[in-house]
Structures are given as C-alpha cells and as structure tokens.
Amino acid sequence: MDQKKVQAFFEGNEIKAYDIFGAHLTKAGVHFAVYAPNAKNISVIGAFNNWDDKENTMKKDAHGIWEADVSNAKPGQSYKYRITQATGTIVDKMDPYAFYSELRPNTASIISDLSYDKWTDQKWLDQRNKGFDSPVNIYEIHVGSWKKPDEDPETFVHYHEIEQDLIEHCKKHHFTHVEMMPLCEYPFDGSWGYQCTGYFSSTSRYGTNHELMHFVNALHNAGIGVIMDFVPVHFVKDNYALAMYDGTPLYEYAKPADAYSQWDTYNFDLWKEEVRSFLMSAANFWIDIYHFDGLRMDAISNAIFWQGDKRNGVNEGACNFMKRMNFNLHKEHDGKIMLIAEDSTDFPNVTRSTLDGGLGFDYKWDLGWMNDTLNYCKKDPIYRQWHQNSITFSMAYFYSERFMNVFSHDEVVHGKATIVDKMWGSYEDKFAQARAIYAYMFTHPGKKLNFMGNEIGQLREWDETKSCDWFLLEYPMHDAFNHFFQDLGKLYVENDAFWKNDYSPESFEWIDADNATHNMFSYIRKGTDKDYVIILNFSTNPYDHQQFGVASMGEYKEVLNTEWSKYNGNYKDDKPQKCHAVRLSRNGKPFMIECNVPSLGATIFEVNKK
Structure with a gap:
C-alpha cells in the first residue's frame, strides 16, 4: 500500500483513495482493503469462499485499515465485509469503495476490472474547458426514463440502447452537454440516485462499467460534453451501507441533530479528514476513470449552512471541505472541468476562486431567476x-456569481406542473408564453440547462418509471414547439452575443426595463460582429409601431419571432420584419427602430455592427 497516499488520506488531501481501498486485481488474485478503525474483526466473504467468514479474515494495521489477499477471487464475483463492530454486533457491509454492485434489492459489492483500452477521446479531453466564453446548453436527463422501452419497473434501458439516439437528439437541438442524474449506486428507484450507497460504484441498472465508458466516449467523439450529478452532502441510512460502518459514526456526524437530514438520510461529517478524502476521491473518480467533464454538486445549501438553514449558522468545516475539494479537482485536471453548485442561498462568493476566498465552484444554478x-x-x-x-x-445581482439559468427536473415533479403547464391561460396561450420565456431564457446572460421533455412541451409531470412522451411530436402544437426549440438553440450557439463575455456587464444593456403598463421588456445582447435586440411582451395585447432605442445605426432584421406560423403562433406567415435605425433618441439611446411586437410573445432583431 502506497504510504504517501495513506498519509494524505488521513490528512484529508487524497483525491485518489480508490487506488488504496476497494477490491483491486493483482497477479496473485484480488487485494481487498477497507477503513474501519473501530471494528473488532472483519472477514471478506463472497462467491469465492462460499460466504464463509472463516476463510479470508482481514488484518488490521496501525491506522485502522483492514487488508486481505484472496487468490481465487475473480472479476464479476460478489462480496461483502462481515464486520464485528465496536459494539460486538456482526453485520455484512458493502465495500464503500466498490467499483460495481448488485442490482437492487440485492446489496453485495462486485469485483470489477476498471481497465479500458477503447478510449478515443483524448483530443476532446485536451480541448475541453469550463465554457466561460463558449456556448453551454445543457440537456439534463434521467438515463432510465429518457427512452424507456416499457413501464415495467424491473426493465431498465442500457447505455448502448440510447447512445446514438441521444447523440442525434443533442445535435438536432444544439445541446452542447448532457447532464446525467446521479449514476452512483442507490437502493430506491424513487430517489433518482440522490440517496446513494456506492459512491464509486456505477449503478448496475443501465449497464456495466465498460458500457458507461463507451457511452461517455461516444458522446465526446460526437463533440458533446458529459456532466454528472454528484451528492456530497448526505447518504442513505440502510444498514448494509455506510451508516455506523464499524459500529461508530464513521462517515456521519456523531451528534444526532447534525447527522439526521431532512431527507431521512445521514449527513456526511465534512469536518473529518477521512470523510473529506473519501468524498474528494469519489468526485475525482468519475472525472478520472469515466472521463466526465464536470460535476453538478447537489444540495450545496445544506453544506453551507447547518441543516441548510441560514439561522443555524455557517458550517465552516463543510465550507472548508468544499474549498479544498474544488481546488484539488481543478488542480488535478488543469482547470478544464466544470464544477456546478446547486445552491439556493444568498451565501456570497460561491463561484469565486478559492485563492480569493471563494468556494471555488465554476457555476451556480440561478434558482432565484x-x-x-x-x-x-x-x-x-x-x-x-x-x-x-x-x-x-x-x-440586479447577476454579476455577483457565474449563474446558470435552469429549468431542471425539480420543476416538473411533485405537483409543480411542467414548464408549459405552469403558464397562465388556455392551451394556446400556455405554448405562446412558453415560447416567450424560452426566448427570454436563451437571450438572458448565463449558461443554460433544460430537463428532458422541456423541448417537446411535455404536459405530464416527469415520472421515473415512464419514458418521455415522445408521441406528442405527432401533434402540431408540440411539433412546432420542438422546431422552435431547435431554432432557438441554433441561434444561441451560433452567435457569440449570447455567450461570450456572459459574465461581463459589457455584454448586456437594458433598453426599457420599466414598461410595466404593457408587461414589456427590451434589452440588447452585444457580440463581436453582431448585436441583438430582444423584445418581450407578456401582455395579451399586440403592439404595433412600437419605438425602441438602439445603440447603433444599421438595418435591424428579425431573426426569430415566437408567433411565426411555423411555430404555431398567431401570425399567418413567417416573414421577418426589417427596421432601419433613425437618428432619434429613445430610451436614452441615440437611435431608434420601430417594429410590431406580438402578444404573449418575443421578437429578436439582429444588426451587423460592421
């Protein structure tokens, strides 16, 4: 065992603890290692010894690390650790560092060979970046229900079955990245992966380790980035997993009030150095072994504040952990990966560099927006x-962090209604307003994320047991909405006014933010060669011959109108408006254009600065 790594593990600085612990193939068989300092005895049991705890008793070193070599153990065999806990209780536990696990309801770990010689994505890895000055249009998916073959809860789609369809779908809709809901092993389907057991174990629901690697590799070769949701705050209480692992609160807080979470899970004790190394290594594992391009960190609010409540005060130990984790991950991967915080609080400097006192995330979900x-x-x-x-x-607050505009899975479940269905009014009114707010979303500063189904105007709330309602594309309104979504994505990714200098005030300028009487908003997005004027009207009244101040002379050509007939809007045709700016001051700008503005709609004009 590498003693430098062992020392770093106990100092809370190791990001590759999976090289020390777990089940590793050797020339002599398999080497098992587990950290359980307060256990009285541990045996590794499995298919290789008929689950006999007398066959392979582990030896404990001075650090509390238990080890055993099993000559006849092989990849694919299941195993557990039979632990005599500090209390004298004997329990069979999964391996915290297992690389694969049995499909629920079974709970054993599985010996797995992580070596993979079919990677062909080195060019992608060399060129990937955080996307600060690039288009970032993320497609959030739940692998098991994106295109589910049937509604049998025991039938799971496999990575290879959706691989090509997903690539084609992302290309068609101009998604730059896929974000997958957690792929760590978890026992309860309804948790969607946010209540984990195996932090180093890719869920067996969707295929093998190598199939996941092939999946990521294929997306990279198609020019699509891959992000995974990661849960560093809490874990399930199931007795076979991390809870009271050696008979003591090894991973969770010792104080019950701190240990119990609002999700009926245990909170990680983020003050413990061994837990820090465990979680940092788990985060790094998916980037290192599976080539993920980034992680979206779940429930960061509950790490920043004790129990996620500002009134309880800042959890300084947890904040120090996040700073250390983000710093080490960025350092390990040359600053090329994305670390995204799901944080609903007003805690400052979440996306500021750790070197400047921040938490060191690259982006923060703008849940307020x-x-x-x-x-x-x-x-x-x-x-x-x-x-x-x-x-x-x-x-008013956008430039305080690097925010990401999101319509995520959380907004289309639990009685909240889907994005389209949230809109006021009739069926037609709902779609009109949905087109308008998406025009607003994609022209607002900040990177973008949408959950699967949003792009087809799905009306049924998401259910992890059912596929997206792809049959809706047979209906004219949904088909038109989908074409609108594709055109909007194309406009976004192809024009740097919507993503370059996203986090600089120079890229955005209000024309009129105060036309409350007409429910109207207008602003400018500034690019290298082209500027765009965006006009939003959330009133049921159309407004013709409306005047708007603009910053420069030239011809302003309408490039998108949410009410064009091809989007099933109220207009009878798709003829774009053309406006010539005149030298008349309006809205504090030196020039003016005059145009027609649709009701419950949006229009976008382009002007060539040259």
Whole structure:
C-alpha cells in the first residue's frame, strides 16, 4: 500500500483513495482493503469462499485499515465485509469503495476490472474547458426514463440502447452537454440516485462499467460534453451501507441533530479528514476513470449552512471541505472541468476562486431567476404590471456569481406542473408564453440547462418509471414547439452575443426595463460582429409601431419571432420584419427602430455592427 497516499488520506488531501481501498486485481488474485478503525474483526466473504467468514479474515494495521489477499477471487464475483463492530454486533457491509454492485434489492459489492483500452477521446479531453466564453446548453436527463422501452419497473434501458439516439437528439437541438442524474449506486428507484450507497460504484441498472465508458466516449467523439450529478452532502441510512460502518459514526456526524437530514438520510461529517478524502476521491473518480467533464454538486445549501438553514449558522468545516475539494479537482485536471453548485442561498462568493476566498465552484444554478420567472408567468397578465421586477431583478445581482439559468427536473415533479403547464391561460396561450420565456431564457446572460421533455412541451409531470412522451411530436402544437426549440438553440450557439463575455456587464444593456403598463421588456445582447435586440411582451395585447432605442445605426432584421406560423403562433406567415435605425433618441439611446411586437410573445432583431 502506497504510504504517501495513506498519509494524505488521513490528512484529508487524497483525491485518489480508490487506488488504496476497494477490491483491486493483482497477479496473485484480488487485494481487498477497507477503513474501519473501530471494528473488532472483519472477514471478506463472497462467491469465492462460499460466504464463509472463516476463510479470508482481514488484518488490521496501525491506522485502522483492514487488508486481505484472496487468490481465487475473480472479476464479476460478489462480496461483502462481515464486520464485528465496536459494539460486538456482526453485520455484512458493502465495500464503500466498490467499483460495481448488485442490482437492487440485492446489496453485495462486485469485483470489477476498471481497465479500458477503447478510449478515443483524448483530443476532446485536451480541448475541453469550463465554457466561460463558449456556448453551454445543457440537456439534463434521467438515463432510465429518457427512452424507456416499457413501464415495467424491473426493465431498465442500457447505455448502448440510447447512445446514438441521444447523440442525434443533442445535435438536432444544439445541446452542447448532457447532464446525467446521479449514476452512483442507490437502493430506491424513487430517489433518482440522490440517496446513494456506492459512491464509486456505477449503478448496475443501465449497464456495466465498460458500457458507461463507451457511452461517455461516444458522446465526446460526437463533440458533446458529459456532466454528472454528484451528492456530497448526505447518504442513505440502510444498514448494509455506510451508516455506523464499524459500529461508530464513521462517515456521519456523531451528534444526532447534525447527522439526521431532512431527507431521512445521514449527513456526511465534512469536518473529518477521512470523510473529506473519501468524498474528494469519489468526485475525482468519475472525472478520472469515466472521463466526465464536470460535476453538478447537489444540495450545496445544506453544506453551507447547518441543516441548510441560514439561522443555524455557517458550517465552516463543510465550507472548508468544499474549498479544498474544488481546488484539488481543478488542480488535478488543469482547470478544464466544470464544477456546478446547486445552491439556493444568498451565501456570497460561491463561484469565486478559492485563492480569493471563494468556494471555488465554476457555476451556480440561478434558482432565484427560475422561481421569479415561472411565478411571473403563472399570473394573469392583468396583474403582471405589479410584478415587473420579477423579470428585471435577476440582472440586479447577476454579476455577483457565474449563474446558470435552469429549468431542471425539480420543476416538473411533485405537483409543480411542467414548464408549459405552469403558464397562465388556455392551451394556446400556455405554448405562446412558453415560447416567450424560452426566448427570454436563451437571450438572458448565463449558461443554460433544460430537463428532458422541456423541448417537446411535455404536459405530464416527469415520472421515473415512464419514458418521455415522445408521441406528442405527432401533434402540431408540440411539433412546432420542438422546431422552435431547435431554432432557438441554433441561434444561441451560433452567435457569440449570447455567450461570450456572459459574465461581463459589457455584454448586456437594458433598453426599457420599466414598461410595466404593457408587461414589456427590451434589452440588447452585444457580440463581436453582431448585436441583438430582444423584445418581450407578456401582455395579451399586440403592439404595433412600437419605438425602441438602439445603440447603433444599421438595418435591424428579425431573426426569430415566437408567433411565426411555423411555430404555431398567431401570425399567418413567417416573414421577418426589417427596421432601419433613425437618428432619434429613445430610451436614452441615440437611435431608434420601430417594429410590431406580438402578444404573449418575443421578437429578436439582429444588426451587423460592421
């Protein structure tokens, strides 16, 4: 065993603890190692010894690490650790560092060979980056229900079955990255992977380790990045897993009030150096072994504040852990990976560098923008004039962090209604407003994320046991909405006004943020060669011959109107408007254009700066 790694593990600085612990293939068989300092005795049991705890008793070193070599153990065989805990209780536990596991309801770990010689994505790995000045349009998916073959809960789709369809879908819709909900092993399907047991074990639901590697490799070769949701805050209480592992709170807090989470799980004790090394290594594992391009960290609010409640105070130990983890991950991967925080608090400097005192994340989900926007669109247009700041407020704080605009899985479940169904009004009105808020989303500063089904205007809430409602594309309204989504994605990724200098105030300028009487908003996005004027109207009234101030002369050509006939809007044709700027001051700008603005819609004009 590498003693330098062992020392770093106990110092809380090891990001490759999976090289020390777990089941590793050797020339002599398999070497097992597990950390359980307070255990009285441990035997490794499995298919190789008929689950006999007398066959392979492990030896404990001075650090509390137990080891055993088993000559006849082989890849694919299941195993567990039979632990005589500090209390004298004997339990069979999974391996915290197992690389594969049995399909639920079975709970054993499985010996797995992680070597893979079919990677062909080195060019992608060399060129990938954080995307600060690149288009980032993320497609969030639940692997098991994106295209599920049937509704049998015991039938799971495998990676290779959706690989090509997913690539074609992302290309068609101009998604730059796929974000997968957690792929760590977990016992309860309904947790969607957010209540984990195996932090180094890719879930057996969707295929083997090598099939996941092939999947990631294929996406990379198609020019698509891959991000995974990671859960560093809490873990399941199931007795066979991490809870009270050696008879003491080894991974969780010792104090029950701190240990118990709001999800009926245990909170990791992020003050312990061994736990820090465990979680840092787990995060690094998916980037190192599976070539993921980044991690979206779940429930960061519950790490920043004790129990996620600001009134309980800042959890300094957890914050120090996050700083250390993010710093080490960035260092290990040359600053080329994305680390994304799901954080709903106003805690400052989440995306500031750790060297400048921040937590060191690259992006933060803008959950305030999401809630304000959707709540605004739920209201009857008559009352929206008194809630104008629901749309404008995001730009008041936007530059304090590197925010990402998201309509995620959390917004289409548990009775919240889907994005389209949240909109006020009739069936047609809902789709009109959904097109308008997506135009707003994709032209608002910040990177983008949408959950699967959003792109087809799905009306049924997401259910992990059912596939997306792809049959909806047979209906004209949904098919048109999907074409709109594709065109909007194309406009976004092909024009740097919408993503270059995203986090600089120079790229965005309000034209009129205060036209509450008309429920109207207008602003400019500034690019290298082209600028764009975006006009949003959340009123049921169309407004013709409206005047808007602009920054430069030239011809302003309409490149997208949410009410064009091809999107099943109210217009009879798709003829774009053309406006010539005149030298008349409006809205504090030196020039003016005049155009027609659709009701419950948006229009986008392009001007060539040259």
